[in-house]
Amino acid sequence: MGRSPCCSKEGLNRGAWTALEDKILTAYIKAHGEGKWRNLPKRAGLKRCGKSCRLRWLNYLRPDIKRGNISNDEEELIVRLHKLLGNRWSLIAGRLPGRTDNEIKNYWNTTLGKKANAQPSPQSKQTSQSLKKQAIESMTNTQSSKPTMAIQVIPTKATRCTKVLLSLQSPPPPPAPQILSSTVTDDPSQASLLDQQQASPDFHCRPEEPHACDDGSDFLNFGPWSEFQPSDGICGDALIDNDCGKNLPIGSGHSLALSDDLFFKDWALNRCLDDNSTLDLESLAHLLDSEEWPEMRH
């Protein structure tokens, strides 16, 4: 389907933003909020493409952006997350509050990528597509693998978290445990994750927005489940139902055996963060540092 360009490029400024433009954009967004990027330049009186405005805001002007050197902890986290997620910068950035995908991408390309090349990792160059494929392959192979975890399989397809909402007021947690349920509790690090998830019902929530699923289970639904239906040869009854409130077979002995690797990818994909929340860097670090971690990475 053909698409009109997001904006006419004629008469628009390009290149570096001026201080005045920044000021105008910031003032406009503070007054009217984000969104409607296509119309924003016109309304704000900027001679810029809407996309450009969005990028400028997200990568530079946003008040919660942390600027400055990336700490060693952050660097280590980036490296580890990159091993898990590949070049999915937005997901990685989601785990580093105040950092933007662009910043992390640049940092990787200029610094970490070279280090990684010096210490080649089999996964370091994975693309989203290859990750996805790998995930699917992994899933289709897991039926014969050791059923160590009862994790519902989540497609690694990155789905934005903007509509993943939980109630702040009363999220009666679904009776069934959530994503890391059942058989993973032996590991203290994972238990810690569980605890944090359950103890923090508002993580990655936007209180001002309506809730996608009142029972709080919707945060588990973040992908085209149709891709992973039983017809795909996957143990369907181990999958979470796409409907809110229906859950995975918790503690069931026949739950889908998900590869450990995929489990962590899944975890990483789902741990969307609230912009205002303290990052659970600790929990992630805990996870990454856990004794089982090296084994899980193959």
Next chain:
DNA sequence: AAGAACGACAACCGCTCCATA
């Protein structure tokens, strides 16, 4: 001191996904 090479980062581009009419 001058120019080349390099590094860091901002910005752009094209593609894809999702929501909606």
Next chain:
DNA sequence: GTATGGAGCGGTTGTCGTTCT
């Protein structure tokens, strides 16, 4: 079911400052 617009993502390019020769 389809077309379209809005928005986001990842790859790439451009620019500027710093270091090296």
